Amino acid sequence: MIEFRSVTKQFPDGTVAVRDFSLIIPSRKITVLVGSSGSGKTTILRMINRMVDPTSGTIEIDGEDISTLAPVNLRRSIGYVMQNSGLLPHRKVVDNIATVPLLRGVKKRVARENALELMDTVGLDRSLADKYPSQLSGGQQQRVGVARGLAVDPNILLMDEPFGAVDPIVRDDLQQELLHLQRELDKTVVFVTHDIDEAFLLGEQVVIFRTGGIVAQKGTPAEILSDPADDFVASFVGADRGKRSLHIEQTPTGDVLVDSDGRTAGVLSADSAHEAKAATLMGAGAPAQGEEAP
Numbered sequence: 595m596i597e598f599r600s601v602t603k604q605f606p607d608g609t610v611a612v613r614d615f616s617l618i619i620p621s622r623k624i625t626v627l628v629g630s631s632g633s634g635k636t637t638i639l640r641m642i643n644r645m646v647d648p649t650s651g652t653i654e655i656d657g658e659d660i661s662t663l664a665p666v667n668l669r670r671s672i673g674y675v676m677q678n679s680g681l682l683p684h685r686k687v688v689d690n691i692a693t694v695p696l697l698r699g700v701k702k703r704v705a706r707e708n709a710l711e712l713m714d715t716v717g718l719d720r721s722l723a724d725k726y727p728s729q730l731s732g733g734q735q736q737r738v739g740v741a742r743g744l745a746v747d748p749n750i751l752l753m754d755e756p757f758g759a760v761d762p763i764v765r766d767d768l769q770q771e772l773l774h775l776q777r778e779l780d781k782t783v784v785f786v787t788h789d790i791d792e793a794f795l796l797g798e799q800v801v802i803f804r805t806g807g808i809v810a811q812k813g814t815p816a817e818i819l820s821d822p823a824d825d826f827v828a829s830f831v832g833a834d835r836g837k838r839s840l841h842i843e844q845t846p847t848g849d850v851l852v853d854s855d856g857r858t859a860g861v862l863s864a865d866s867a868h869e870a871k872a873a874t875l876m877g878a879g880a881p882a883q884g885e886e887a888p
Protein backbone atom coordinates (compact mmCIF):
# COMPACT_ATOMS: atom_id res chain seq x y z
CA MET A 595 0.00 0.00 0.00
CA ILE A 596 1.16 3.50 -0.84
CA GLU A 597 -0.09 6.33 1.32
CA PHE A 598 0.13 10.06 0.63
CA ARG A 599 -0.48 12.19 3.71
CA SER A 600 -1.10 15.90 3.19
CA VAL A 601 1.51 16.11 0.47
CA THR A 602 2.29 19.47 -1.13
CA LYS A 603 4.82 20.12 -3.88
CA GLN A 604 5.90 23.62 -4.69
CA PHE A 605 8.61 23.95 -7.33
CA PRO A 606 11.40 26.52 -6.86
CA ASP A 607 9.72 28.89 -9.34
CA GLY A 608 6.72 29.06 -7.00
CA THR A 609 4.39 26.72 -8.94
CA VAL A 610 2.28 24.65 -6.58
CA ALA A 611 1.79 21.44 -8.58
CA VAL A 612 0.20 19.45 -5.74
CA ARG A 613 -1.62 20.85 -2.73
CA ASP A 614 -2.41 19.00 0.50
CA PHE A 615 -2.89 15.69 -1.30
CA SER A 616 -3.88 12.58 0.63
CA LEU A 617 -4.59 9.19 -0.91
CA ILE A 618 -4.33 5.51 -0.14
CA ILE A 619 -3.24 3.43 -3.12
CA PRO A 620 -4.12 -0.18 -2.38
CA SER A 621 -1.70 -2.99 -3.21
CA ARG A 622 -2.19 -5.27 -6.19
CA LYS A 623 -4.76 -3.04 -7.86
CA ILE A 624 -4.66 -0.46 -10.64
CA THR A 625 -5.15 3.10 -9.44
CA VAL A 626 -5.56 5.65 -12.22
CA LEU A 627 -4.82 9.36 -11.81
CA VAL A 628 -6.75 11.30 -14.42
CA GLY A 629 -7.11 15.00 -15.12
CA SER A 630 -6.33 17.70 -17.61
CA SER A 631 -2.83 18.81 -18.47
CA GLY A 632 -0.98 20.47 -15.61
CA SER A 633 -3.17 19.06 -12.83
CA GLY A 634 -0.16 17.51 -11.06
CA LYS A 635 -0.51 13.85 -12.00
CA THR A 636 3.07 13.31 -13.15
CA THR A 637 4.41 15.13 -10.11
CA ILE A 638 2.44 12.81 -7.83
CA LEU A 639 3.69 9.75 -9.70
CA ARG A 640 7.29 10.90 -9.52
CA MET A 641 7.06 11.49 -5.80
CA ILE A 642 6.43 7.76 -5.33
CA ASN A 643 9.92 6.85 -6.54
CA ARG A 644 11.54 10.06 -5.33
CA MET A 645 12.29 11.50 -8.73
CA VAL A 646 10.58 14.47 -7.07
CA ASP A 647 10.50 15.09 -3.32
CA PRO A 648 7.51 16.75 -1.65
CA THR A 649 7.80 20.18 -0.04
CA SER A 650 5.71 18.97 2.89
CA GLY A 651 3.75 15.92 3.94
CA THR A 652 4.77 12.27 3.94
CA ILE A 653 4.59 9.33 1.57
CA GLU A 654 4.74 5.80 2.90
CA ILE A 655 5.14 2.50 1.12
CA ASP A 656 3.94 -0.40 3.26
CA GLY A 657 4.20 1.79 6.33
CA GLU A 658 7.73 3.00 5.61
CA ASP A 659 8.36 6.73 5.15
CA ILE A 660 10.13 6.89 1.79
CA SER A 661 12.04 10.05 2.72
CA THR A 662 14.22 7.75 4.84
CA LEU A 663 15.10 5.52 1.87
CA ALA A 664 17.97 6.09 -0.58
CA PRO A 665 16.41 7.56 -3.75
CA VAL A 666 18.51 5.52 -6.18
CA ASN A 667 17.69 2.19 -4.54
CA LEU A 668 14.03 3.11 -4.32
CA ARG A 669 13.96 4.13 -7.98
CA ARG A 670 15.57 0.90 -9.07
CA SER A 671 13.06 -1.19 -7.13
CA ILE A 672 10.01 0.45 -8.69
CA GLY A 673 9.05 -0.03 -12.34
CA TYR A 674 8.57 3.13 -14.37
CA VAL A 675 7.00 3.28 -17.81
CA MET A 676 6.69 6.57 -19.61
CA GLN A 677 5.10 7.98 -22.72
CA ASN A 678 7.21 7.45 -25.87
CA SER A 679 8.76 4.51 -24.02
CA GLY A 680 11.93 6.43 -23.07
CA LEU A 681 14.10 3.73 -24.63
CA LEU A 682 17.80 4.27 -25.22
CA PRO A 683 18.09 4.57 -29.02
CA HIS A 684 21.62 3.19 -29.28
CA ARG A 685 20.83 0.03 -27.31
CA LYS A 686 19.21 -3.11 -28.60
CA VAL A 687 15.75 -4.06 -27.33
CA VAL A 688 17.07 -6.78 -25.05
CA ASP A 689 19.67 -4.44 -23.54
CA ASN A 690 17.06 -1.74 -23.00
CA ILE A 691 14.94 -4.21 -21.04
CA ALA A 692 17.95 -5.37 -19.01
CA THR A 693 19.23 -1.87 -18.19
CA VAL A 694 18.26 -1.68 -14.53
CA PRO A 695 19.02 -5.33 -13.61
CA LEU A 696 22.52 -4.83 -15.06
CA LEU A 697 22.91 -1.65 -13.00
CA ARG A 698 21.90 -3.69 -9.97
CA GLY A 699 24.67 -6.19 -10.68
CA VAL A 700 22.73 -9.05 -12.28
CA LYS A 701 25.03 -11.11 -14.52
CA LYS A 702 24.73 -10.30 -18.22
CA ARG A 703 23.66 -13.79 -19.30
CA VAL A 704 20.96 -13.99 -16.61
CA ALA A 705 19.73 -10.47 -17.36
CA ARG A 706 19.45 -11.31 -21.06
CA GLU A 707 17.54 -14.52 -20.40
CA ASN A 708 15.15 -12.65 -18.08
CA ALA A 709 14.72 -9.96 -20.70
CA LEU A 710 13.79 -12.55 -23.33
CA GLU A 711 11.23 -14.06 -20.94
CA LEU A 712 9.78 -10.61 -20.35
CA MET A 713 9.44 -10.16 -24.10
CA ASP A 714 7.21 -13.26 -24.05
CA THR A 715 5.25 -11.80 -21.13
CA VAL A 716 4.43 -8.55 -22.93
CA GLY A 717 3.72 -10.24 -26.27
CA LEU A 718 6.89 -9.34 -28.18
CA ASP A 719 8.48 -11.81 -30.54
CA ARG A 720 11.98 -12.78 -29.43
CA SER A 721 13.23 -12.14 -32.97
CA LEU A 722 13.03 -8.43 -32.10
CA ALA A 723 15.56 -8.77 -29.27
CA ASP A 724 18.55 -7.59 -31.26
CA LYS A 725 16.80 -4.76 -33.08
CA TYR A 726 17.13 -1.12 -32.13
CA PRO A 727 14.10 0.86 -30.89
CA SER A 728 13.84 2.85 -34.13
CA GLN A 729 13.27 -0.43 -36.01
CA LEU A 730 10.12 -1.11 -33.97
CA SER A 731 6.58 0.26 -34.29
CA GLY A 732 5.26 2.65 -31.64
CA GLY A 733 3.18 -0.11 -30.05
CA GLN A 734 6.15 -2.49 -29.95
CA GLN A 735 8.29 0.21 -28.38
CA GLN A 736 5.69 0.70 -25.66
CA ARG A 737 5.72 -3.05 -24.99
CA VAL A 738 9.50 -2.85 -24.61
CA GLY A 739 8.92 0.01 -22.17
CA VAL A 740 6.53 -2.13 -20.13
CA ALA A 741 8.98 -5.06 -20.19
CA ARG A 742 11.73 -2.75 -18.97
CA GLY A 743 9.45 -1.50 -16.19
CA LEU A 744 8.87 -5.10 -15.10
CA ALA A 745 12.53 -6.12 -15.35
CA VAL A 746 13.38 -5.70 -11.69
CA ASP A 747 10.25 -7.63 -10.72
CA PRO A 748 8.90 -4.62 -8.85
CA ASN A 749 5.91 -4.69 -6.54
CA ILE A 750 5.00 -1.25 -7.83
CA LEU A 751 4.71 -0.20 -11.46
CA LEU A 752 4.34 3.51 -12.26
CA MET A 753 2.97 4.26 -15.71
CA ASP A 754 2.91 7.83 -17.02
CA GLU A 755 0.61 8.07 -20.05
CA PRO A 756 2.27 4.94 -21.45
CA PHE A 757 -0.21 4.51 -24.29
CA GLY A 758 -0.76 8.18 -25.09
CA ALA A 759 1.25 8.25 -28.32
CA VAL A 760 0.03 5.12 -30.11
CA ASP A 761 -2.91 4.80 -32.46
CA PRO A 762 -6.31 3.83 -31.00
CA ILE A 763 -6.26 0.20 -32.14
CA VAL A 764 -2.80 -0.50 -30.76
CA ARG A 765 -3.80 1.39 -27.66
CA ASP A 766 -6.79 -0.89 -27.20
CA ASP A 767 -4.50 -3.92 -27.44
CA LEU A 768 -2.03 -2.49 -24.95
CA GLN A 769 -4.80 -1.68 -22.49
CA GLN A 770 -6.17 -5.22 -22.67
CA GLU A 771 -2.65 -6.57 -22.29
CA LEU A 772 -2.12 -4.49 -19.18
CA LEU A 773 -5.34 -5.78 -17.62
CA HIS A 774 -4.22 -9.31 -18.43
CA LEU A 775 -0.72 -8.71 -17.03
CA GLN A 776 -2.16 -7.21 -13.88
CA ARG A 777 -4.29 -10.28 -13.27
CA GLU A 778 -1.28 -12.49 -13.88
CA LEU A 779 1.46 -10.56 -12.08
CA ASP A 780 -0.51 -8.89 -9.28
CA LYS A 781 1.41 -5.61 -9.22
CA THR A 782 0.39 -2.35 -7.61
CA VAL A 783 -0.04 -0.15 -10.67
CA VAL A 784 -0.31 3.64 -10.57
CA PHE A 785 -1.33 4.84 -14.01
CA VAL A 786 -1.52 8.44 -15.24
CA THR A 787 -3.70 9.49 -18.15
CA HIS A 788 -5.77 12.42 -19.32
CA ASP A 789 -8.22 10.05 -21.01
CA ILE A 790 -11.26 9.33 -18.87
CA ASP A 791 -12.22 6.30 -20.97
CA GLU A 792 -8.83 4.76 -20.35
CA ALA A 793 -9.15 5.59 -16.65
CA PHE A 794 -12.51 3.85 -16.33
CA LEU A 795 -11.39 0.85 -18.34
CA LEU A 796 -8.21 0.22 -16.35
CA GLY A 797 -8.78 1.67 -12.91
CA GLU A 798 -10.15 -0.15 -9.92
CA GLN A 799 -9.64 3.15 -8.14
CA VAL A 800 -9.90 6.31 -10.23
CA VAL A 801 -8.79 9.71 -8.93
CA ILE A 802 -9.96 12.75 -10.88
CA PHE A 803 -7.90 15.92 -10.51
CA ARG A 804 -8.45 19.55 -11.12
CA THR A 805 -5.56 21.97 -11.56
CA GLY A 806 -3.19 22.26 -8.62
CA GLY A 807 -3.25 18.56 -7.74
CA ILE A 808 -6.62 18.91 -6.04
CA VAL A 809 -8.78 15.80 -5.99
CA ALA A 810 -12.19 16.43 -7.50
CA GLN A 811 -13.38 12.88 -6.81
CA LYS A 812 -12.04 9.41 -6.16
CA GLY A 813 -13.74 6.05 -6.24
CA THR A 814 -14.50 3.10 -8.44
CA PRO A 815 -15.63 3.91 -11.98
CA ALA A 816 -19.17 2.91 -11.05
CA GLU A 817 -19.19 5.17 -7.99
CA ILE A 818 -17.99 8.16 -10.00
CA LEU A 819 -20.27 7.51 -12.96
CA SER A 820 -23.32 6.98 -10.83
CA ASP A 821 -22.73 9.87 -8.47
CA PRO A 822 -20.37 12.58 -9.78
CA ALA A 823 -19.27 14.86 -6.95
CA ASP A 824 -19.90 18.13 -8.76
CA ASP A 825 -20.36 19.81 -12.14
CA PHE A 826 -16.64 19.63 -12.90
CA VAL A 827 -16.61 15.85 -12.55
CA ALA A 828 -19.92 15.48 -14.36
CA SER A 829 -18.64 17.41 -17.37
CA PHE A 830 -15.23 15.70 -17.31
CA VAL A 831 -16.83 12.28 -17.16
CA GLY A 832 -19.42 13.18 -19.75
CA ALA A 833 -17.12 15.05 -22.12
CA ASP A 834 -16.67 12.13 -24.49
CA ARG A 835 -20.04 10.60 -23.99
CA GLY A 836 -20.85 10.38 -27.68
CA LYS A 837 -17.87 8.15 -28.29
CA ARG A 838 -18.28 6.11 -25.17
CA SER A 839 -22.02 5.62 -25.54
CA LEU A 840 -22.35 4.17 -22.11
CA HIS A 841 -25.59 2.44 -21.43
CA ILE A 842 -27.13 0.40 -18.69
CA GLU A 843 -27.68 -3.32 -19.07
CA GLN A 844 -29.64 -5.37 -16.61
CA THR A 845 -28.00 -8.60 -15.49
CA PRO A 846 -29.18 -11.18 -12.95
CA THR A 847 -26.78 -9.70 -10.39
CA GLY A 848 -27.79 -6.09 -10.94
CA ASP A 849 -27.40 -3.24 -13.38
CA VAL A 850 -24.06 -2.67 -15.06
CA LEU A 851 -22.74 0.15 -17.22
CA VAL A 852 -21.54 -1.11 -20.58
CA ASP A 853 -19.52 0.81 -23.17
CA SER A 854 -20.01 0.80 -26.93
CA ASP A 855 -17.69 -2.21 -27.30
CA GLY A 856 -19.77 -4.21 -24.86
CA ARG A 857 -17.21 -3.92 -22.08
CA THR A 858 -18.44 -3.43 -18.54
CA ALA A 859 -17.48 0.03 -17.38
CA GLY A 860 -18.91 -0.39 -13.91
CA VAL A 861 -21.55 -1.86 -11.68
CA LEU A 862 -24.35 0.42 -10.61
CA SER A 863 -25.48 0.59 -7.04
CA ALA A 864 -28.95 -0.73 -6.42
CA ASP A 865 -29.82 2.71 -5.17
CA SER A 866 -32.30 4.00 -7.71
CA ALA A 867 -31.31 7.61 -7.06
CA HIS A 868 -27.82 6.75 -8.26
CA GLU A 869 -29.17 5.06 -11.33
CA ALA A 870 -31.25 8.10 -12.15
CA LYS A 871 -28.17 10.29 -11.81
CA ALA A 872 -26.11 8.01 -14.03
CA ALA A 873 -28.83 8.09 -16.64
CA THR A 874 -28.84 11.88 -16.51
CA LEU A 875 -25.07 11.89 -16.79
CA MET A 876 -25.15 9.81 -19.94
CA GLY A 877 -27.49 12.36 -21.39
CA ALA A 878 -29.32 12.58 -24.66
CA GLY A 879 -27.96 10.48 -27.47
CA ALA A 880 -27.03 7.57 -25.26
CA PRO A 881 -29.16 4.49 -25.87
CA ALA A 882 -32.03 3.95 -23.48
CA GLN A 883 -31.85 1.34 -20.77
CA GLY A 884 -31.38 -2.13 -22.14
CA GLU A 885 -30.67 -1.00 -25.70
CA GLU A 886 -27.50 -1.91 -27.52
CA ALA A 887 -25.05 0.86 -28.31
CA PRO A 888 -24.93 1.86 -31.99
Ligand SMILES: Nc1ncnc2c1ncn2[C@@H]1O[C@H](COP(=O)(O)OP(=O)(O)OP(=O)(O)O)[C@@H](O)[C@H]1O
Nearest residue numbers: 605607609611630631632633634635636637638788
Ligand atom coordinates in the same frame (compact mmCIF):
# COMPACT_ATOMS: atom_id res chain seq x y z
N1 LIG B 1 10.29 21.09 -12.56
C1 LIG B 1 9.26 21.93 -12.55
N2 LIG B 1 9.42 23.22 -12.25
C2 LIG B 1 8.38 24.08 -12.22
N3 LIG B 1 7.10 23.72 -12.47
C3 LIG B 1 6.88 22.46 -12.76
C4 LIG B 1 7.92 21.48 -12.83
N4 LIG B 1 7.37 20.28 -13.16
C5 LIG B 1 6.04 20.50 -13.30
N5 LIG B 1 5.74 21.80 -13.06
C6 LIG B 1 4.41 22.43 -13.09
O1 LIG B 1 3.59 21.76 -12.15
C7 LIG B 1 2.26 21.64 -12.65
C8 LIG B 1 1.88 20.17 -12.67
O2 LIG B 1 2.68 19.48 -13.64
P1 LIG B 1 2.54 17.92 -13.91
O3 LIG B 1 3.50 17.58 -14.99
O4 LIG B 1 2.63 17.19 -12.64
O5 LIG B 1 1.05 17.86 -14.45
P2 LIG B 1 0.33 16.72 -15.25
O6 LIG B 1 -1.06 16.66 -14.71
O7 LIG B 1 1.11 15.46 -15.21
O8 LIG B 1 0.31 17.31 -16.72
P3 LIG B 1 0.44 16.56 -18.13
O9 LIG B 1 -0.83 15.76 -18.29
O10 LIG B 1 0.54 17.70 -19.10
O11 LIG B 1 1.68 15.73 -18.09
C9 LIG B 1 2.27 22.30 -14.02
O12 LIG B 1 1.81 23.62 -13.86
C10 LIG B 1 3.72 22.28 -14.43
O13 LIG B 1 4.02 23.32 -15.30
